[in-house]
Amino acid sequence: MNKVDVETLYLKENGDIPNNPDLPLILYRGSLVDLENQCADQFKKNNWTNSWQNGVFDYHHYHSNTHEVLGVVSGEATITFGGENGEKVDVKKGDAVVIPAGVGHKRESASSDFQVVGAYPNGVDHDLKTGDPNERDALETIQFVPFPETDPIFGGDGPLIEIWSNVNRGS
Template sequence: MTLQRRQFQAILGMLGLVLCGSSVRMARGATSRNSPDSFMLPPNGWVPNNAHLPVLHYRNGFPTHGSDPASGMEALFTANGWPPRWRWGVYDFHHYHSTAHEVLGIATGSAQLRLGGPDARLVTVRAGDVVVLPAGTGHKNEGSSDDFLVVGAYPPDQDFDLQRGPIPPAAITIMNRLPFPSTDPVQGRDGALPRLWRTG
């Protein structure tokens, strides 16, 4: 089914979103306009993490009312330049992606995610949260509710690998030079990511 612009705007309005030029952002007063938690993770054994880009954690970054919040997240990420690729959960083992940055949109449920590798930072995520992981960031599901559902998104033209061990220094150099969209996956062009993720 093809949606007309007016129909698309009506759907976005029900989700608390507005269309601004070529990007989508939250409606005025929505909680996602708040700044995300932002933190760096140092290298941790075989997990490289990312020496240049912080993890971003939007708490209540997306309204989850409605029968299919995952579809709303997919529309938001797509419009803001981070195409969604899957709906699922998070693996229950430590891993990272060296060939892509990753967005995790929590559509339903909750989980305890270990970010940064073994014994690193434990973060609670709930429905409506969005976590942006720069390439190299370790992550693991250490326990989740039965209804835990995640929308995974990535920058255009980046395919994610699955790393469970060290990679050579040359691969880390390439990882640290990966491009990323100039828009925030949650807040669009005026969001936190363009300010907090800078190259050079």
């Protein structure tokens, strides 16, 4: 595998999107360059399962009960992470993003061939939250989502494990 650039984004509560009070979003630039056609298999090998392939919704949403990985297998897009006033991030084929539970994401624009493979640690069946005021109890759920046992791309000793294991939850 090629050398991978790792970026982190800490996203605070943003209007109707709770984000994650402790865990940063992790962006792996170029991590899938050799794996586009085997992206779901790589995730599965590292116990991130219940995978699917498609695009990213064009509205703000988040999952309160699980973390999510998105691997860009074709095209490019701009995705806003963190809600209305969040961070716009450009992603392209070969990139991957680990989205902590509670972090909002929305596709702003994309090439016509944009596709991602998504998966969840231990194959959790994710919920779908949109920031409705009746969903505010989701914050309690978010704080208790367990850490994944493996990095979705690199396994037991990947950047995710190193970065998230140094986080003090609930501080």
